[in-house]
Amino acid sequence: MGRHVIKEHEGGLEIDPDFSKEVECKVCGKKVPKFRQLSHQRLHKNFPCTVCGKILKSYEARKKHNLAFHQETKEVQCELCGKVVAEFNMKSHHFEFHNPTFDPTCPVCHKVFKRRSSAMKHQRAVHGDGGEFVCSTCGKRCLSESRLKTHEDVHKEVKQNVCQTCGKSFTSSYNFRKHVARDHEGGLAVHPEFSKEVECDICHKVVPFYQLYSHRRGHKGYPCGVCDKVLRTSGNRTQHMARVHAAFHHKSVDRVECEVCGKSVRQFDLKSHMTTYHDPHCSLKCPECDKTLANKASLKRHRDFVHGDAGSNFVCSHCGRKCWSQAMLRQHEESHSDLKRHVCDSCGKAFKYKDQLTRHVTLDHKGMNPYKCPKCGKVYRTPLRLKDHMNLHLEIKPCICAVCGQAFATRSRLDTHRKKHRKE
Numbered sequence: 171m172g173r174h175v176i177k178e179h180e181g182g183l184e185i186d187p188d189f190s191k192e193v194e195c196k197v198c199g200k201k202v203p204k205f206r207q208l209s210h211q212r213l214h215k216n217f218p219c220t221v222c223g224k225i226l227k228s229y230e231a232r233k234k235h236n237l238a239f240h241q242e243t244k245e246v247q248c249e250l251c252g253k254v255v256a257e258f259n260m261k262s263h264h265f266e267f268h269n270p271t272f273d274p275t276c277p278v279c280h281k282v283f284k285r286r287s288s289a290m291k292h293q294r295a296v297h298g299d300g301g302e303f304v305c306s307t308c309g310k311r312c313l314s315e316s317r318l319k320t321h322e323d324v325h326k327e328v329k330q331n332v333c334q335t336c337g338k339s340f341t342s343s344y345n346f347r348k349h350v351a352r353d354h355e356g357g358l359a360v361h362p363e364f365s366k367e368v369e370c371d372i373c374h375k376v377v378p379f380y381q382l383y384s385h386r387r388g389h390k391g392y393p394c395g396v397c398d399k400v401l402r403t404s405g406n407r408t409q410h411m412a413r414v415h416a417a418f419h420h421k422s423v424d425r426v427e428c429e430v431c432g433k434s435v436r437q438f439d440l441k442s443h444m445t446t447y448h449d450p451h452c453s454l455k456c457p458e459c460d461k462t463l464a465n466k467a468s469l470k471r472h473r474d475f476v477h478g479d480a481g482s483n484f485v486c487s488h489c490g491r492k493c494w495s496q497a498m499l500r501q502h503e504e505s506h507s508d509l510k511r512h513v514c515d516s517c518g519k520a521f522k523y524k525d526q527l528t529r530h531v532t533l534d535h536k537g538m539n540p541y542k543c544p545k546c547g548k549v550y551r552t553p554l555r556l557k558d559h560m561n562l563h564l565e566i567k568p569c570i571c572a573v574c575g576q577a578f579a580t581r582s583r584l585d586t587h588r589k590k591h592r593k594e
Contacts, residue, residue, distance in 0.1 A: 186205075188204070190205070209315070213319065217231065218232075221236070223347075227316070234259075248260070248263060250268050251268070266286050267285065274289065278293070307325045308325070331346035335350075373389065394407060409439075414556075415542070452466055456469060512524050514527060541555070567579050569581055569583070
């Protein structure tokens, strides 16, 4: 009772002289506030799942894991909102979504939240100091001690989870198990842990567990405020704004130079660039035909299309081209037709492709020119033209003539140059 009163009605446990008093952990000797003593001690004890071997941090977490993944769970319907949840989660569901003392609106920025925990994390991370747990290496602040421990693994030179087959190492045991299942045990679709079917709590569609999080993202769109494009995640929208609408982006994006190849990339793209082009564990040579590809994505696409069965079910009846999906095949077959079924509601102009209609409405009716150069302010109608223009500022020439090897900054200059070879 006393802990509840102090936590909820007297400013929090952090400022109470009794609960905030520092005590020493008997296992590692670290000093922590008294009210965090039990949660800290749990970090030193692991509870492995007897079915799949996953390591849980508490007895309760292991029990919930077993109920969720390895046993038939009784589901009940919430009387307040009608949502169907697992019976053991009903109490936490009521506390998160139907707590009468919870104000869903952030008092600082007025953002509205559905969950109590989401609102508290938002206030501490965005409007607070980022968390009281500070990384001793880089100074990053985390909201909890477990998150800090996970973050500190990034700085360790020796990672605990090492694949015995290919030598690749991981800081996360989950990512390690996922890697082994995907790359060395026949794929996620046949693995008992990752292939187990679960139900989406939004649309109730049954999908494999490894596809659940990507499936959920499809229900939540993040529209771009400039060109109305809908992105799947908040991070994708931030990167889209930085890449395409740099003039409208509220933060400047620093460019860094790759130490391996010297290419100039955006700072948030450096990690994916290193993984795609300079991964020491990945050979870019096709094992079937010895062809060398530019990156891992191109290698996978080449193997699936040329040597595999990808696209065999989606073949164009006009030209025989193979496509990844039914939607891509439908879009491709439109190129063989003169039908323009995408009509503008404002002027009646018709287009063959939907993205042509979207660009027409954005530029001609809304008066928006979203592709603006952040250096000189010049405006372009398409992102490709802006990208060509930025090559001039960055002094890079990626467009190379296949005949004489001369390099150019833009495609238009390369096309003009090619005409000289045709005359010869």
